[in-house]
Amino acid sequence: MTAAGIAGRAQTAGWRPARVAARLRRSWPSWLLILVTLLFTAPFLWVFTHSLESSAEWAQNKTVLWPHAPTLANYRAVLFKDGFLTNVANSVIVAAATTAATLVFGSLAGYALARLPMRGKSAILGFILLAGFFPLTAMIGPLFKVMSRLGLLDTLTAVSISDLIYTLPLATWLLASLFAQLPEEIEEAAMVDGCTRLGALRRVVAPLAAPALATAAVLSFILAWSDFTFSLSFLQDESHFTAPLAMLQLGQTKFYTYYNLTDATVVITALPIVVLVLVMQRRIVSGLTGGAVK
Amino acid sequence: MSAVDVAPATAPRARRALRWRPGERTGYAMASPAVIALAAITAYPLLWNLWTSFHDVDPLTGGTGQFVGLSNYRAVFSSQTGLLAALMHTLIYMVVSVTVEMALGLGIALLLNRPMRGRALCRTLILLPWAVPTVVSALVWQTLFDPQGGGVNYMLSMLHLPGSHTVWIGATASATWASILVADAWQSTPFVALMLLAGLQAIPRELYEAARVDGASAWQTFRGVTLPNLRPALMVTLVFRTLQAFLIFDIIYALTQGGPGTSTQTISYMTYYNFIVSDNFGVGAAISIVMVIVCLLIAGVYRVLLRPST
Numbered sequence: 342m343t344a345a346g347i348a349g350r351a352q353t354a355g356w357r358p359a360r361v362a363a364r365l366r367r368s369w370p371s372w373l374l375i376l377v378t379l380l381f382t383a384p385f386l387w388v389f390t391h392s393l394e395s396s397a398e399w400a401q402n403k404t405v406l407w408p409h410a411p412t413l414a415n416y417r418a419v420l421f422k423d424g425f426l427t428n429v430a431n432s433v434i435v436a437a438a439t440t441a442a443t444l445v446f447g448s449l450a451g452y453a454l455a456r457l458p459m460r461g462k463s464a465i466l467g468f469i470l471l472a473g474f475f476p477l478t479a480m481i482g483p484l485f486k487v488m489s490r491l492g493l494l495d496t497l498t499a500v501s502i503s504d505l506i507y508t509l510p511l512a513t514w515l516l517a518s519l520f521a522q523l524p525e526e527i528e529e530a531a532m533v534d535g536c537t538r539l540g541a542l543r544r545v546v547a548p549l550a551a552p553a554l555a556t557a558a559v560l561s562f563i564l565a566w567s568d569f570t571f572s573l574s575f576l577q578d579e580s581h582f583t584a585p586l587a588m589l590q591l592g593q594t595k596f597y598t599y600y601n602l603t604d605a606t607v608v609i610t611a612l613p614i615v616v617l618v619l620v621m622q623r624r625i626v627s628g629l630t631g632g633a634v635k
Numbered sequence: 636m637s638a639v640d641v642a643p644a645t646a647p648r649a650r651r652a653l654r655w656r657p658g659e660r661t662g663y664a665m666a667s668p669a670v671i672a673l674a675a676i677t678a679y680p681l682l683w684n685l686w687t688s689f690h691d692v693d694p695l696t697g698g699t700g701q702f703v704g705l706s707n708y709r710a711v712f713s714s715q716t717g718l719l720a721a722l723m724h725t726l727i728y729m730v731v732s733v734t735v736e737m738a739l740g741l742g743i744a745l746l747l748n749r750p751m752r753g754r755a756l757c758r759t760l761i762l763l764p765w766a767v768p769t770v771v772s773a774l775v776w777q778t779l780f781d782p783q784g785g786g787v788n789y790m791l792s793m794l795h796l797p798g799s800h801t802v803w804i805g806a807t808a809s810a811t812w813a814s815i816l817v818a819d820a821w822q823s824t825p826f827v828a829l830m831l832l833a834g835l836q837a838i839p840r841e842l843y844e845a846a847r848v849d850g851a852s853a854w855q856t857f858r859g860v861t862l863p864n865l866r867p868a869l870m871v872t873l874v875f876r877t878l879q880a881f882l883i884f885d886i887i888y889a890l891t892q893g894g895p896g897t898s899t900q901t902i903s904y905m906t907y908y909n910f911i912v913s914d915n916f917g918v919g920a921a922i923s924i925v926m927v928i929v930c931l932l933i934a935g936v937y938r939v940l941l942r943p944s945t
Contacts, residue, residue, distance in 0.1 A: 374746040378757045381764055384775045384821065387786045391778065399784070442672075450669035457662030465666055472673040475681070476882050476930060478903040479923030482687075482910035483680035505672050513669055538661055567768035569885040574911050585770035589889050592774055600778045607774050611767045618766045622759045625766070629826075630833030 385611070392416070392604035399601040415605035423595060425606055427580055428587035431497055432566055432610075435583055438501040439565035440558050443508040447557060448550070451516030452542060456525070466517065473510030480506070481574040488575055495577040503571040508561035515560075515628055519553035520546070556628040559621045563614055584610045681927065687920035707921035717897050718905055718922060725901040728812065729880040736820050736876060737869075740827025747828065748835045758832070765825040773889035776818035780804050804890060808898035811891055815899060819886055823879070827872055834868025835861070874937050878930055902926055 365372075391399070393411040419425040453459065454466050484503055485494070493499040523546065531541040547554070572586040582590065588610055592603040618625060691703045711718045747758055764772060779786040780803035792799035803814045838861065846856045884903035887893065893900035893908075900908075902922060909919035 370746050370749055371751050374751065374757055377743055377746065378760050381761045381821065381825065384779055385763065388775050388778055446669040446672060449665040453662040453665035457658045457665070458656045459659050459662040459666070465670060469669060469673060472677045474878055474930065475677040476903065476923065476926045478882070478884055478906035478910070479684060479926050480676060480680045481907065482916055482919045482923065483683035484676065485910060486683070503676055506676055509669055509673055538658070563766050569768065569770050569889070573888065574907070585768045588774065589770050600781065600784065603774055604778060607771050611771045614766045614768070615763060618763055619759060622762065626762070626829060630830055
């Protein structure tokens with residue numbers, strides 16, 4: 342019995358590694374996916390680590406995977422001493438204003454295109470979608486002239502208006518397909534009860550549309566937050582810069598090779614977006630892919 | 636619209652044809668803010684560029700507003716202004732980067748399409764680089780490509796690979812382009828993967844079961860079921876990516892400013908430079924028109940190439 346036990350154990354010991362190897366071989370796509378995920382995430386971790394490094398430690402120029410004495414001094418310095426807090430606030434204003442305008446314009450147009458009997462409807466929708474592909478740098482010359490004539494040069498208004506090119510085509514498309522799905526009887530009932538069409542839209546349809554509006558809002562915020570081209574072209578005073586523009590400007594002048602300071606601005610600028618993606622990833626994915634693949 | 640409203644009705648029948656349907660006027664009113672806003676920031680610039688590209692508005696030469704024919708366009712296609720070189724850089728980069736990103740993106744989408752624990756987390760983490768601003772991507776990679784303290788050379792020396800002393804950005808054209816490609820692919824591949832994953836998930840399960848019943852190999856299933864059914868998603872993603880790659884600007888400005896020398900100047904960079912830096916609006920407008928035409932050509936080529944074969 343002991344002999345048989347030993348033999349049995351030897352046998353299992355003999356074929357177990359082979360089974361493990363076979364399982365590993367079969368599960369290589371999982372390992373590969375984990376490796377790919379690490380490759381895509383590692384740059385963020387690298388920048389985060391170095392943003393916690395003191396300038397003294399950075400100057401020693403020893404590559405470390407984690408600072409010996411992690412500190413938030415860089416964050417304090419860039420936010421309060423170098424005025425980056427103002428730039429972050431500017432970005433919030435621009436992204437929020439663009440998102441608000443996008444939601445209003447996009448839901449009005451989306452509703453009209455989905456519901457109301459209009460001649461030339463497909464031409465209007467086609468124009469709205471096509472506008473999203475217009476080359477950005479082809480717009481900045483003429484818009485620069487217009488903004489300076491309107492006295493809007495070096496204002497966040499100029500950037501917010503131009504940012505609609507990123508957000509409005511996608512949002513209109515998303516909201517038009519949403520309104521096309523909602524049952525029409527609901528608003529007809531509201532209109533029978535004495536609502537105007539706009540009243541019905543506001544009181545009855547908007548609450549039902551809330552999830553799609555949230556999707557459009559998140560995507561608009563992300564896209565407007567990312568703007569660089571218009572900020573670079575229209576903004577002149579450093580206190581008017583948005584975060585991405587200020588980050589680059591500071592990185593190339595004041596901070597120069599002190600990447601620990603630049604890294605702090607990078608983390609601050611990326612953080613709101615990272616949080617949005619982690620919290621709202623399902624909406625973001627469905628909004629992006631639903632808008633394009635269908 | 637109002638012209639239709641006040642037009643004298645010559646015959647009752649014509650009048651009926653022109654009459655507003657119920658709700659139609661509301662429809663136009665509701666659609667107009669979006670249409671007017673987008674027309675103001677795209678259609679107006681297009682027309683302005685078209686007019687300006689044929690006129691002399693350059694303040695350096697007087698800017699008389701005279702019709703100058705094709706002279707602004709001649710500047711675009713002359714070898715002296717560097718614009719033709721920029722156009723060539725851009726087209727080569729477009730082909731290379733789109734090929735790389737589509738291949739990587741398809742691979743990642745196939746990996747993400749397999750059932751596995753933690754798949755949603757992987758998808759979210761891979762999506763992050765797409766969502767952050769391009770300047771974030773540029774500065775992240777500037778840090779990583781730093782010759783002394785950067786992570787890329789650190790990894791190369793850890794793994795005993797050659798090139799661990801390379802000066803990536805700003806020294807040689809090829810290393811600088813490679814850095815741009817890495818930073819751009821890091822940010823754009825997640826988008827490709829996501830779009831293709833949505834395409835993969837839309838393929839009916841029964842097709843795969845039928846292929847298995849027929850005894851098809853993994854490769855045969857991929858060729859016979861996956862690829863043909865992925866065609867619409869591939870087409871849309873390819874058009875998106877190609878246009879974006881052709882118009883690459885933010886990452887170039889943030890990472891290289893067109894350098895070393897003029898070797899990484901792209902067509903969008905030159906448009907920005909002429910419009911904003913050197914106030915050369917005539918040439919800027921001419922490049923803009925050329926860009927719009929190339930974009931239309933790209934869309935047209937894909938339409939013909941990827942038309943469903945059936």
